Amino acid sequence: MSEDKKTELGQLGEFGLIQHLTDKITLKHDTTIKGVGDDAAVLSYKNKETVVTTDLLLEGIHFDLTYTPLKHLGYKAVAVNVSDVYAMNAAPKHITVSLGISSKMSVEALDELYDGIYAACDYYNVDLVGGDTTTSLTGLTISVTAIGEGEKDKLTYRNGAKPHDLICVSGDLGGAYMGLQLLEREKRVFQGNPEAQPDLSGYDYILSRQLKPEARKEIPALLNTIGVVPTSMIDISDGLSSEIMHICKQSNTGCRLYENKIPVDPTTAMLADEMGINPTVTALNGGEDYELLFTISQSDYEKFKDVGDVNIYIIGHITEETKGTYLVTNADQEVELQAQGWNPIKKDD
Amino acid sequence: MSEDKKTELGQLGEFGLIQHLTDKITLKHDTTIKGVGDDAAVLSYKNKETVVTTDLLLEGIHFDLTYTPLKHLGYKAVAVNVSDVYAMNAAPKHITVSLGISSKMSVEALDELYDGIYAACDYYNVDLVGGDTTTSLTGLTISVTAIGEGEKDKLTYRNGAKPHDLICVSGDLGGAYMGLQLLEREKRVFQGNPEAQPDLSGYDYILSRQLKPEARKEIPALLNTIGVVPTSMIDISDGLSSEIMHICKQSNTGCRLYENKIPVDPTTAMLADEMGINPTVTALNGGEDYELLFTISQSDYEKFKDVGDVNIYIIGHITEETKGTYLVTNADQEVELQAQGWNPIKKDD
Numbered sequence: 001m002s003e004d005k006k007t008e009l010g011q012l013g014e015f016g017l018i019q020h021l022t023d024k025i026t027l028k029h030d031t032t033i034k035g036v037g038d039d040a041a042v043l044s045y046k047n048k049e050t051v052v053t054t055d056l057l058l059e060g061i062h063f064d065l066t067y068t069p070l071k072h073l074g075y076k077a078v079a080v081n082v083s084d085v086y087a088m089n090a091a092p093k094h095i096t097v098s099l100g101i102s103s104k105m106s107v108e109a110l111d112e113l114y115d116g117i118y119a120a121c122d123y124y125n126v127d128l129v130g131g132d133t134t135t136s137l138t139g140l141t142i143s144v145t146a147i148g149e150g151e152k153d154k155l156t157y158r159n160g161a162k163p164h165d166l167i168c169v170s171g172d173l174g175g176a177y178m179g180l181q182l183l184e185r186e187k188r189v190f191q192g193n194p195e196a197q198p199d200l201s202g203y204d205y206i207l208s209r210q211l212k213p214e215a216r217k218e219i220p221a222l223l224n225t226i227g228v229v230p231t232s233m234i235d236i237s238d239g240l241s242s243e244i245m246h247i248c249k250q251s252n253t254g255c256r257l258y259e260n261k262i263p264v265d266p267t268t269a270m271l272a273d274e275m276g277i278n279p280t281v282t283a284l285n286g287g288e289d290y291e292l293l294f295t296i297s298q299s300d301y302e303k304f305k306d307v308g309d310v311n312i313y314i315i316g317h318i319t320e321e322t323k324g325t326y327l328v329t330n331a332d333q334e335v336e337l338q339a340q341g342w343n344p345i346k347k348d349d
Numbered sequence: 350m351s352e353d354k355k356t357e358l359g360q361l362g363e364f365g366l367i368q369h370l371t372d373k374i375t376l377k378h379d380t381t382i383k384g385v386g387d388d389a390a391v392l393s394y395k396n397k398e399t400v401v402t403t404d405l406l407l408e409g410i411h412f413d414l415t416y417t418p419l420k421h422l423g424y425k426a427v428a429v430n431v432s433d434v435y436a437m438n439a440a441p442k443h444i445t446v447s448l449g450i451s452s453k454m455s456v457e458a459l460d461e462l463y464d465g466i467y468a469a470c471d472y473y474n475v476d477l478v479g480g481d482t483t484t485s486l487t488g489l490t491i492s493v494t495a496i497g498e499g500e501k502d503k504l505t506y507r508n509g510a511k512p513h514d515l516i517c518v519s520g521d522l523g524g525a526y527m528g529l530q531l532l533e534r535e536k537r538v539f540q541g542n543p544e545a546q547p548d549l550s551g552y553d554y555i556l557s558r559q560l561k562p563e564a565r566k567e568i569p570a571l572l573n574t575i576g577v578v579p580t581s582m583i584d585i586s587d588g589l590s591s592e593i594m595h596i597c598k599q600s601n602t603g604c605r606l607y608e609n610k611i612p613v614d615p616t617t618a619m620l621a622d623e624m625g626i627n628p629t630v631t632a633l634n635g636g637e638d639y640e641l642l643f644t645i646s647q648s649d650y651e652k653f654k655d656v657g658d659v660n661i662y663i664i665g666h667i668t669e670e671t672k673g674t675y676l677v678t679n680a681d682q683e684v685e686l687q688a689q690g691w692n693p694i695k696k697d698d
Contacts, residue, residue, distance in 0.1 A: 012373070015688060033398060033501075034504075034506065038437070038506050038507050038508075038583075038599075039402060039434075039436035039437055039507070039582075039583055039584060040400045040402035040433045040434055040436070040437045040439070040495075040497075040503060041401045041402070041403055042397070042398050042399070042400055042437065043398065043399040043400075043401060044398055045394055045399050046395070046396065047395065049382060049391050049392065049393055050393070050394050050399055050496070051389045051390070051391055051392075052389055052390045052391040052392060052445060052478065052479060052494070053388060053389035053390070053445075053479060054445045054447050054479060054480060054481055054488065054492070054494055055481050056447035056448070056449055056481045056483055056492055058449050058483060058485055058486070058487075059486075060486040060487075061449075061483060061484055061485065061486060062483070084388040084389050085388075085389055087388035087389070088387070088389045088391065089387055090389070094401070096401060096402075096403045096494065098403050098404070098405035098492055099405070100405055100407050100410070100490070127666070129401065130401060130402060130403060131403060132403055132404050132405045134405055134407060134410060134411070135410055136407055137407070137408075137409040137410060137487075137488070138407075138408065138409075138486075138487035138488065138568070139486070139487065141405065141407065141449070141490055143403070143405055143447060143492035145401070145403055145445065145494040146389075147399070147401055147496070148389075150391070152382075155383075155391060157383065157387050158386070158387050159387075164506070192495070202399040220515070233388075234388055235388060242557070244368070249690065250386070250387075265572055339364060
């Protein structure tokens with residue numbers, strides 16, 4: 001695509017634009033009876049439970065187009081949504097995408113956004129089956145709904161954790177938050193001196209954690225392979241602290257997390273130190289890592305011994321409710337966990 | 350609720366706010382395995398097809414809070430969404446509601462919005478099972494997804510109309526558009542003279558068509574009772590002209606609509622005349638009436654003879670594709686239909 005070409009949305013008109021954007025859809029699932037193009041999509045989930053989740057992403061709140069490539073944004077909008085389906089130990093199959101777009105946006109810019117959406121549809125093996133396209137007077141608005149299927153006796157909720165269960169996380173934490181801090185820092189430098197080049201070298205990992213997070217689709221597959229159904233599961237969108245507190249509250253339990261067990265990537269820790277932020281705080285309160293946090297019975301522990309390339313970290317255990325929800329620090333002190341809210345990505349489901 | 354009380358959203362915090370808003374939910378369906386409060390909702394649609402549709406409503410584009418009561422807005426957001434499910438000849442069962450809200454909005458204002466949402470959930474017999482709540486830097490953003498169930502051999506698409514089929518509509522058209530014109534006129538009067546009282550007397554019907562439209566849930570029930578499966582169906586959100594053209598395009602047919610058969614309420618016609626608008630144009634291009642437009646085989650015509658209180662209007666017939674899509678005017682002239690797009694409510698599914 002040429003950077004120079006800018007086709008105004010008005011040139012295509014509404015129906016022309018929708019046709020342009022949806023022409024590239026290839027449907028992958030025979031469960032998709034009817035995709036885009038009617039009043040509603042028709043899906044076939046016989047003999048499985050239907051899982052539904054939705055996210056709303058608003059410009060200026062959830063993303064900043066000054067440093068977020070549109071293709072990455074489209075990808076991320078899908079990834080964060082299917083992440084909620086994996087957190088149910090289910091498989092996403094279909095998504096709808098609604099967009100509120102400024103008339104100033106070009107067709108080519110929208111194509112970039114959709115390139116990211118379609119790339120995510122391929123990676124997560126979901127069909128785009130519907131949506132709503134409208135003009136916006138203000139910024140870009142993206143609403144994604146993911147629909148998937150799960151087996152009744154394998155679905156994992158937030159309310160099944162039991163005392164003595166082990167608390168597991170599927171990867172390192174805090175990276176997405178430090179990626180955001182880095183981007184915001186370089187934006188401020190740029191605003192002070194537009195000649196300045198952003199200094200992002202050596203930070204590829206945390207930048208990708210922020211700009212192109214992946215939902216952990218391998219985890220439900222792994223759990224199925226080794227025959228484990230977690231007693232509870234949630235994805236980490238708001239930060240470890242909030243998420244484990246959701247599990248404890250709904251399961252009527254307490255917990256102990258161990259600071260020295262929480263996985264933090266060296267790049268995350270290095271930049272956090274440089275910025276005067278405690279690396280553990282980035283993991284606890286940072287959010288947007290989209291790793292899966294789950295609890296397992298101790299009797300299932302052995303099954304995780306040989307899981308190949310997949311890293312599963314055991315970071316603590318569930319306790320009786322009366323014991324409260326605490327972090328045990330490296331200095332062996334107990335610090336009560338705090339819930340965060342109104343973080344960049346906030347969700348109620 | 351006292352008009353004076355204004356509780357700031359920040360006083361509740363994110364999780365407190367979500368709890369406040371969702372505490373009133375009562376689940377009606379045993380197909381709702383899990384509602385609000387986990388990563389995703391879990392639904393059970395055994396032996397039926399799953400139908401999914403979504404709408405995005407943006408302040409300043411789809412609604413104007415200067416004359417739209419929040420309770421009506423909440424109701425309408427649900428009604429226009431379930432309308433798409435009825436247009437598939439299916440039954441809505443579940444909705445998710447995502448909101449982007451300005452921090453300036455009070456808890457009491459949000460309660461009004463939710464009162465409307467819950468009233469619509471009751472009327473349309475759907476469970477609110479999830480959503481996403483986030484701050485918005487700009488106006489109010491509402492994204493609703495409806496999920497429902499239909500029987501495979503009764504689902505109606507846009508592509509099944511056949512030459513000689515009769516074209517039916519479930520109620521009068523153009524009222525919602527004239528209601529909007531009236532509200533906009535009175536808003537301009539008010540802006541010119543803030544002492545002026547709006548002159549809305551005698552226009553209750555068209556105001557309710559605009560502010561509190563109802564989805565035609567009786568129609569799929571009626572069709573089921575009399576044993577008719579329409580050959581195609583769509584709901585009228587963009588105006589009769591666009592909608593019949595969607596059916597004709599997808600069915601590879603033409604059509605003839607008869608101006609003297611198109612139902613227009615006297616109030617609609619009177620105000621249209623007063624404003625110098627052709628009443629038929631309000632029906633063809635106005636939109637937002639949310640009546641159902643459907644086609645039936647002539648052999649099913651007799652079954653509509655005794656349908657009690659429900660008015661079904663036969664407004665034309667389907668033709669071969671080569672005959673084109675035309676309106677036959679009262680003066681017996683054929684005028685080619687024009688598709689509208691980028692209307693207040695625009696949809697691609």
